[in-house]
Amino acid sequence: MTKLSKSKLLSFLNCPKSLWLDVNRRELKHDSAASEAKLKVGHTIGEISQRIYDPKQVGTVFDPKTVGYAETCARTAATLSRRKPVFEAGFATEDAWSFADVMLPIKKGGKAAWRMVEVKSSGKVKDYHRNDAAIQAYLARQTGVPLMSIAVAHVDTQWVYPGRENYAGLLREVDLTEEAFGRTEDVEGWIDDAKKLLKRRKPPGISTGRHCTDPWECGFHDFCASQEPQAEYPVAWLPKVQTKALREFLARPDTTDLRQVPDDLLNDTQLRVKKHTVANTVFFDRKGAKTALSRYSLPLYFLDFETIAFAIPIWKGTRPYQQIPFQFSLHRMAQDGSLTHKSFLDLSGNDPSKSLADALIANCGKKGAIFAYNAGFEAARINDLAKQFPSMRAGLLAIVERIVDLHPIAVNHYYHPSQSGSWSIKRVLPAIAPKLDYGALEGVQDGAMAMEAYLEAIAPETSKARKAEIERQLLRYCKLDTAALVEIWRRFK
Numbered sequence: 001m002t003k004l005s006k007s008k009l010l011s012f013l014n015c016p017k018s019l020w021l022d023v024n025r026r027e028l029k030h031d032s033a034a035s036e037a038k039l040k041v042g043h044t045i046g047e048i049s050q051r052i053y054d055p056k057q058v059g060t061v062f063d064p065k066t067v068g069y070a071e072t073c074a075r076t077a078a079t080l081s082r083r084k085p086v087f088e089a090g091f092a093t094e095d096a097w098s099f100a101d102v103m104l105p106i107k108k109g110g111k112a113a114w115r116m117v118e119v120k121s122s123g124k125v126k127d128y129h130r131n132d133a134a135i136q137a138y139l140a141r142q143t144g145v146p147l148m149s150i151a152v153a154h155v156d157t158q159w160v161y162p163g164r165e166n167y168a169g170l171l172r173e174v175d176l177t178e179e180a181f182g183r184t185e186d187v188e189g190w191i192d193d194a195k196k197l198l199k200r201r202k203p204p205g206i207s208t209g210r211h212c213t214d215p216w217e218c219g220f221h222d223f224c225a226s227q228e229p230q231a232e233y234p235v236a237w238l239p240k241v242q243t244k245a246l247r248e249f250l251a252r253p254d255t256t257d258l259r260q261v262p263d264d265l266l267n268d269t270q271l272r273v274k275k276h277t278v279a280n281t282v283f284f285d286r287k288g289a290k291t292a293l294s295r296y297s298l299p300l301y302f303l304d305f306e307t308i309a310f311a312i313p314i315w316k317g318t319r320p321y322q323q324i325p326f327q328f329s330l331h332r333m334a335q336d337g338s339l340t341h342k343s344f345l346d347l348s349g350n351d352p353s354k355s356l357a358d359a360l361i362a363n364c365g366k367k368g369a370i371f372a373y374n375a376g377f378e379a380a381r382i383n384d385l386a387k388q389f390p391s392m393r394a395g396l397l398a399i400v401e402r403i404v405d406l407h408p409i410a411v412n413h414y415y416h417p418s419q420s421g422s423w424s425i426k427r428v429l430p431a432i433a434p435k436l437d438y439g440a441l442e443g444v445q446d447g448a449m450a451m452e453a454y455l456e457a458i459a460p461e462t463s464k465a466r467k468a469e470i471e472r473q474l475l476r477y478c479k480l481d482t483a484a485l486v487e488i489w490r491r492f493k
Contacts, residue, residue: 004194005069006098006135009187012194013131014218015211019194020203021220029219034448038216041311042121046101048167048312049119049153050087053102059085064099073097080145083112091139095191098139106148113148116140117173121311123157123321125174128215133176134183135190141181149177155311155320163316170312170320207253233258233277237421238270246270269411277417282431289413289492296369296404302331302489303364303372303403304481305381306450306474315351317388325381326352326454329478330363331486339486343475347467349458357385361395368402371485373425375405406488413492425484433487436480443473450474 002023004012012019021028050061060079064072073090080086086103102117118136120129129152140147153171161167197204208228212221235250235258246265249255258274266274276283306327311320318324327345334340344359346352360382364370372378379400386396411423416431426438426446438445444453456462457470 002198003092003094004096004191006096006132006139009096009135009190009194010128010131012197013190014128014215015206016194016197017203017206017224018218018220020197020200021223023198024203025223028223030222031219032217033452035217035219037452038121044312045121045155046087046119049102049117049171052167052171053104053117054085054087059087062086062088062090062099064088064090069097069099072099077143080114091136091143091145093139093142095195096135096139098136100136100140102153108146108148111146113146114140116147116150118150118152119171120152120154123155125152125154125176126215129154130176130179133180134187137177137180138184138187149175150180151175151177157320157322159319161313161316161318167312209251229256231256231258233274235261237273237277238266239273239421239423240269272415273421276415277421280417282417283415285413289409292409292413293489293493298333298335298337299365299368300333300489301364301368301370301402302333302482302485303370303378304329304478304485305378306447306454306478307381308451308454318351322384323377323381324351324353325356325385327450327474327478328356328360329482330360331482332363332365332368333486341479341482343479345471345474345478347454347457347471347474349460353385353388357389357392357396360385360399361392364399364402366398369404370399370402371404371406371489373405373481373485373488374407375403379403406485406492409492410488425481425488428488429484432491433484436484436487438477438480441473441477441480443470444477450477 008019008022011022050059051057060082062072062075062079067075069090069092072088073092076086076089076091080089080103083105085105087101088099089103090099091097100116101119104115104117106113106115116136118129118133120126122129133150133152137147137150151173153173155170156172159169208221208224212218212224235255237258238246238250238261241247241250243265246261249261249265255261259278261274263271263274272283305325307323307325309321309323310318313320313322315324326347328343330342332340332342342359342363344356346355382396382400386393386400389396407423410428414428414432416428418431419427429436429438444450453470453474457467457474462470
């Protein structure tokens, strides 16, 4: 009989089918690059937490992947007797096991006891973290540990890094002792139900849905989806499903195709997606699009940022998960309609913020609309720069005042069935200008890949030749983003 890890129990609570597959058909699992990246972030924050909770480095750090879970659990009891901090302590019962991120010795009523801290990379405590804490507390107490409190420590996104490897304050604790200790029967029920599930010869019949991506991305999603009837026009293409009536209708197991959805449940945009997708026709309100752009005269600018967000800041004065632009592309259309292009890219590994702000002010001129796509993102980044550099505040805020968002103009006036209900620039561009193809780019082809490329480029071990190639890829990719804006503007104008 499979002994249940904490992660397997959490998987069971989110989707019993994923647990059954994980135990019986693990070869079908495929973790995305995004999932792998999150695991890396979690591991790094775990390492930082060891420095925060054990600054004198007198504690013990177990490595279950190397030692094995059984050996780690066996060694934990003896290690706890030393009354020093322990990281990745193992606790096992007959049916389940887990590793605790942080165990800290305390005294309660003059008696030796322990405080547990579960460290999370998110910016807040999530619902499944509460289940996590309940499981951890249950297993530790079942093995006889005098556990007196348990907390979840999440990243404080408002904390500002003071520099010099000082990460005190990075984590904010939320005490869950009373809640976690009060859920013993819940945990025992979860374990019993999971054991019964694993005795089944076949997985439960659970359809794909929101649970496949929330609160995490399931590695079995592609397999599960492949086993379901494939709708010709999936209801997942409906944008921004917000009304209760529509959500309930789409939640029905037999609702799979756009043609099944009653028109009276849809707003104008959703109805447009349904109508033109099914009919395979293009919607283009030429007059409306042209009117929306007619107020903006030449010269015009087209702007796009690439950013990096570190869970653990590496530059003084920055916050966890703060979106920091390291690159921009800027096309300028002159009075005669001619185009010029400027770019900025800093791969030095130093904070690029001030240099980028200087270059932005220098290249955006004094007048002319500055088009962006989902422009609130660019505006927010420039506002951040204005707060960070008061001497440039006026110039940066003047740029913000000129920003115009092309995204709502596209949503209101254009739809091609190939967009599959999405107005992302990577969906709109192939419909409007098929020759501008992100897929033809070598290396970097989207924002996530740009982040990964940036991290590789600034890593000390990256060779000069590889760094130069990454630079070329990033410049080509970001330039295509603003070239796309130009083509969308031209089509709409």
